[in-house]
Amino acid sequence: MAEQSPGERITLTDLLDDLEQAGEGEELSIAEVLEAIGERGYAPLTLILSLLAAIPLTGAVPGIPTVCGISIALVSIQMVFGKRYPWLPKRLTRMSIPRKRYSRVAEKLKPWTRRLDRLVKPRLESLVGPVAMRLIGLFFVLMAACMPPLEILPFAAATPASAIAFISLGVAGRDGLWVLLGFIPAGVGAWLVAVMLTG
Numbered sequence: 001m002a003e004q005s006p007g008e009r010i011t012l013t014d015l016l017d018d019l020e021q022a023g024e025g026e027e028l029s030i031a032e033v034l035e036a037i038g039e040r041g042y043a044p045l046t047l048i049l050s051l052l053a054a055i056p057l058t059g060a061v062p063g064i065p066t067v068c069g070i071s072i073a074l075v076s077i078q079m080v081f082g083k084r085y086p087w088l089p090k091r092l093t094r095m096s097i098p099r100k101r102y103s104r105v106a107e108k109l110k111p112w113t114r115r116l117d118r119l120v121k122p123r124l125e126s127l128v129g130p131v132a133m134r135l136i137g138l139f140f141v142l143m144a145a146c147m148p149p150l151e152i153l154p155f156a157a158a159t160p161a162s163a164i165a166f167i168s169l170g171v172a173g174r175d176g177l178w179v180l181l182g183f184i185p186a187g188v189g190a191w192l193v194a195v196m197l198t199g
Contacts, residue, residue, distance in 0.1 A: 010172040011117040015044055016106045028102045030071060031093035034086070042079045042133075045086050046072050046140060047168035053147060053161035057105045058097055065157035067095045069147030072140055072164060079137030120169060124176025136171065136179070140164055143186060146193050153192070160189035 015037075023032035030049075037044045052058045053068040075086040126132065143160040150156040163186035170178030 010044055011120075012047065012113040012169060012172075013110060013117055015048060015172075016110060016113060019048065020103060020106055026099055027096035028099045029094060029096035030067075030088065031090075032096075034088065034093060042075055042086055042137075043168045043171035045075055046164055047172055050161045050164035050168060052097070054158040054165055055105055055109070056155060056158075057108075058101060059155065059158055059161065061097065061101075062151075064097065065151045065161065066148040067092065068161065069144040069157070072147075073144035076137045076140035076144060079140070080134050082134070116169075117173075120173035120175045120178060122174040124179070125174055127176030127179045128171045128174055132179075133171070136167060139167070139186075143189060146189050149196060150189070150192060153196075156189075156192050159185045159192060163189060 018036045019028065019033060022028065022036035033048055034045065037048070049068045049072050053065040059065055071088055071092055074088055074092070078086055128136075143164050146160040147157045150160065163182045163184075166182035166185065167179050170176060170180075170182065
């Protein structure tokens with residue numbers, strides 16, 4: 001697939017469709033997610049991984065939030081250092097979820113993603129520029145690091161995952177407003193980690 005140009009928008013509905021057609025067999029692996037996303041950059045990958053961890057139908061599967069968190073942290077470190085395309089080790093790319101489960105999630109989400117795609121538009125683009133992207137990468141590393149320990153609490157890992165999803169949606173759509181909105185669930189996630197550490 002073609003590389004995302006600086007001004008190109010990527011919609012969430014298109015990403016869901018691409019992943020439904022990715023690979024074959026009964027499992028959808030992270031390797032197939034990477035292949036489907038191709039060279040369109042970091043935002044589509046962090047968006048899909050964070051949604052897998054945030055949505056109850058997939059995020060409730062034991063281990064999924066941890067695997068997604070580790071994967072997001074690894075690709076976000078590459079974002080910070082300016083690596084052009086994301087890479088993940090083979091051990092992580094072999095991780096998978098049942099394709100039927102993903103299809104059920106995608107079908108339930110699409111009516112909402114179509115509405116959501118209409119709300120994402122280019123604005124406040126300085127918040128998704130080259131310098132901002134490195135800061136966003138650092139922020140993603142911090143949020144992703146919160147996900148594995150929060151997995152012990154039901155659905156708690158969804159809060160940092162949602163923050164990453166909001167911001168990734170903003171980056172993919174060149175919309176800085178969604179980047180700002182991502183700090184709301186981020187604050188909830190940080191509070192939950194603080195409670196765990198001090199409780």
